[in-house]
Amino acid sequence: MRKVFLTVLVVLLGVFGWAQGDKLKACWIYVGPVGDYGWSHAHDQGRIAAAKALPWLETQYVESVPEAQAEAYMDRLVKQGCQVIFATSFGYMDSVLAAAKKHPNVIFAHATGFKRAPNVATYMADFYQLYYLNGLMAGALTKSNKVGYVGAFPIPELKRHISAFALGVRAVNPDAKVLVRWIYEWYNPAAAKEATEALIADGADVFAFTEDSPTVIQVAAEKGLPSFSHYSPMQRFAPDYVVSGQLVHWDKIYIDFLSKVYAGVYTPKNLQNVDYWWLLPQGAVELGGKFGEPINPKFIPVLKAKVVDHPVFGKISVYDLVMKELALMKDDELAFDPFQGPVKDRHGKLRVPAGLRMTKQQLESMEWAAPGVAGPWPNEPK
Amino acid sequence: MEDLVWTTLIRALAFGTPILLAGLGEIFAERSGVVNLGVEGMMALGALAAFAVAQSTGLPLLGLAAAVLAGAVAAALFAVAAVSLRANQYVAGLALTMLGLGLAGLLGKPFEGAPLAHTLSETSLMALALLLALALWFVLRHTYWGLVLRSAGENPETVDAMGINVFSVRYAAVVFGGAMAGLAGAFLSLAYRPSWADGITSGLGWIAVALAIFASWHPLRAVVAALFFGALYHLSYRLQAQVTPELLKAMPYLFVVLVLSLSALGRGPSGAPEALGTPYERGERR
Numbered sequence: 001m002r003k004v005f006l007t008v009l010v011v012l013l014g015v016f017g018w019a020q021g022d023k024l025k026a027c028w029i030y031v032g033p034v035g036d037y038g039w040s041h042a043h044d045q046g047r048i049a050a051a052k053a054l055p056w057l058e059t060q061y062v063e064s065v066p067e068a069q070a071e072a073y074m075d076r077l078v079k080q081g082c083q084v085i086f087a088t089s090f091g092y093m094d095s096v097l098a099a100a101k102k103h104p105n106v107i108f109a110h111a112t113g114f115k116r117a118p119n120v121a122t123y124m125a126d127f128y129q130l131y132y133l134n135g136l137m138a139g140a141l142t143k144s145n146k147v148g149y150v151g152a153f154p155i156p157e158l159k160r161h162i163s164a165f166a167l168g169v170r171a172v173n174p175d176a177k178v179l180v181r182w183i184y185e186w187y188n189p190a191a192a193k194e195a196t197e198a199l200i201a202d203g204a205d206v207f208a209f210t211e212d213s214p215t216v217i218q219v220a221a222e223k224g225l226p227s228f229s230h231y232s233p234m235q236r237f238a239p240d241y242v243v244s245g246q247l248v249h250w251d252k253i254y255i256d257f258l259s260k261v262y263a264g265v266y267t268p269k270n271l272q273n274v275d276y277w278w279l280l281p282q283g284a285v286e287l288g289g290k291f292g293e294p295i296n297p298k299f300i301p302v303l304k305a306k307v308v309d310h311p312v313f314g315k316i317s318v319y320d321l322v323m324k325e326l327a328l329m330k331d332d333e334l335a336f337d338p339f340q341g342p343v344k345d346r347h348g349k350l351r352v353p354a355g356l357r358m359t360k361q362q363l364e365s366m367e368w369a370a371p372g373v374a375g376p377w378p379n380e381p382k
Numbered sequence: 383m384e385d386l387v388w389t390t391l392i393r394a395l396a397f398g399t400p401i402l403l404a405g406l407g408e409i410f411a412e413r414s415g416v417v418n419l420g421v422e423g424m425m426a427l428g429a430l431a432a433f434a435v436a437q438s439t440g441l442p443l444l445g446l447a448a449a450v451l452a453g454a455v456a457a458a459l460f461a462v463a464a465v466s467l468r469a470n471q472y473v474a475g476l477a478l479t480m481l482g483l484g485l486a487g488l489l490g491k492p493f494e495g496a497p498l499a500h501t502l503s504e505t506s507l508m509a510l511a512l513l514l515a516l517a518l519w520f521v522l523r524h525t526y527w528g529l530v531l532r533s534a535g536e537n538p539e540t541v542d543a544m545g546i547n548v549f550s551v552r553y554a555a556v557v558f559g560g561a562m563a564g565l566a567g568a569f570l571s572l573a574y575r576p577s578w579a580d581g582i583t584s585g586l587g588w589i590a591v592a593l594a595i596f597a598s599w600h601p602l603r604a605v606v607a608a609l610f611f612g613a614l615y616h617l618s619y620r621l622q623a624q625v626t627p628e629l630l631k632a633m634p635y636l637f638v639v640l641v642l643s644l645s646a647l648g649r650g651p652s653g654a655p656e657a658l659g660t661p662y663e664r665g666e667r668r
Contacts, residue, residue: 219575376622
């Protein structure tokens with residue numbers, strides 16, 4: 001009897017072990033709750049899509065992990081058998097490197113970071129191209145020539161996005177201004193609401209934002225004013241007032257990365273130079289406030305009616321301009337770029353010389369403001 | 383300029399409404415002698431209850447009632463510990479804040495990001511808050527029950543000697559405070575920004591606690607204080623280019639410290655109930 005039992009146990013263990021060996025376990029650490037409809041939510045959607053697409057993938061996640069506790073959580077995930085760990089907040093950077101040193105056989109990937117190691121890769125899906133296109137539409141829609149922007153923190157990522165947005169606004173409406181207000185929080189609906197009210201009081205009539213809730217959209221819609229969705233498909237919060245926006249597809253990066261780990265292309269020894277900076281061509285980002293719909297059909301007629309004199313395309317409607325430049329950027333990163341020189345900052349200083357573009361490093365550390373940006377801009381270079 | 387004053391006043395009223403509602407509740411609880419630091423947690427539970435009920439039934443007024451109930455139940459729970467069992471009020475209150483925030487976050491998962499078809503108007507709730515302030519001032523100042531409530535906070539022994547149960551009075555005040563905090567939460571999730579999300583209260587409960595002190599436990603001064611805090615909050619965005627926003631946002635707390643210091647020096651209005659924060663025990667001499 002005992003022998004039978006032992007045999008069964010051994011066979012079971014064998015089967016289980018084999019099944020385990022064939023799987024890859026990837027784990028995610030989120031800084032916010034997965035239901036926040038912002039950053040962590042989007043990463044979790046990527047995780048779910050990757051798990052669906054890759055039958056050999058097993059996933060696990062922990063949400064709302066404070067940045068100071070990230071390392072302890074990573075240790076725990078390693079103990080629970082995670083072979084790949086995605087750390088999805090900028091603030092996890094040093095914890096990721098410390099954990100990676102402790103666990104040299106585990107693969108780490110850090111979103112938005114810039115520090116790498118043999119077993120630490122970095123990745124980012126960036127929106128600056130889309131912000132420029134949103135800016136084109138905002139510039140065409142504003143009647144007061146004041147576009148409102150509610151920003152979370154004055155960090156390079158937002159400065160890059162707001163500047164790209166302002167360049168778009170100015171490309172179709174040289175008189176327009178982008179009024180910026182900061183709320184100094186990633187998620188604070190009350191602050192976002194008051195900031196939007198303040199912008200409305202100052203005369204802004206079209207809105208864009210970087211904050212993890214649909215507050216700006218809702219407040220603008222109450223007053224009948226158009227806005228642009230940010231990050232998640234927020235068009236459904238105001239289907240008549242959201243013009244377009246930016247959407248992310250983290251799953252594209254996750255599937256690519258995990259497939260390469262599974263195939264043995266990426267190992268814990270060769271990630272030193274693995275840095276994903278994925279934009280439109282790779283399909284990591286999408287234009288729109290709703291998946292599969294780049295511009296809300298309700299706004300197409302007015303955008304088609306607004307014709308501008310473009311230096312390259314001549315007389316062209318804003319709608320056609322957006323679609324044309326979207327196609328160009330999707331097709332080939334080199335065909336068109338919002339920060340195509342010459343670009344001056346708002347004080348008239350030349351920042352990108354004619355014929356040049358900004359490098360990834362320059363984009364990631366950008367502090368200056370594009371012409372048309374109005375409002376406080378901490379750390380602005382002279 | 384005229385426009386700046388006008389819009390600031392309107393926004394101050396809107397932003398001041400939740401802190402006024404919750405602050406009035408806290409004033410009642412504290413006037414009876416009980417400090418309840420759980421306002422933030424009760425507000426979160428109220429906001430969730432309001433949204434959940436309004437969203438599933440389509441009746442925002444029913445949501446409002448649910449919020450009042452949720453806040454009251456949470457406060458009753460606190461009262462068991464802080465009034466009946468004589469636990470440290472500050473610790474029990476902090477626990478209630480943490481419990482409320484955590485529970486609301488957990489139970490609220492299915493409602494995150496859900497749209498709300500029928501909302502309440504900001505203006506009607508603003509008016510309600512102002513009327514409540516007036517009514518509560520009257521009750522507190524000019525009625526028998528107001529006198530009993532104030533006495534429970536000033537000198538509970540006397541209330542007891544009068545043959546009135548101090549515990550019942552304090553229970554009633556604390557539960558009423560919870561109901562008001564729940565109402566404040568409902569304002570947030572049904573009117574101010576109709577939606578539910580974890581962390582929707584974002585510290586407003588604490589401002590309400592500060593408001594009770596700043597208003598020196600007086601319902602009408604609470605209106606002025608709420609307007610003042612609301613105006614500061616609005617201006618921190620309006621005047622962002624001119625004034626550091628951090629400074630304007632720290633103002634409510636700065637003013638609380640100022641008022642407390644002044645009253646300690648005996649130069650300003652204080653009005654802190656004598657027995658505030660002290661659990662009552664029958665037959666014990668202070």
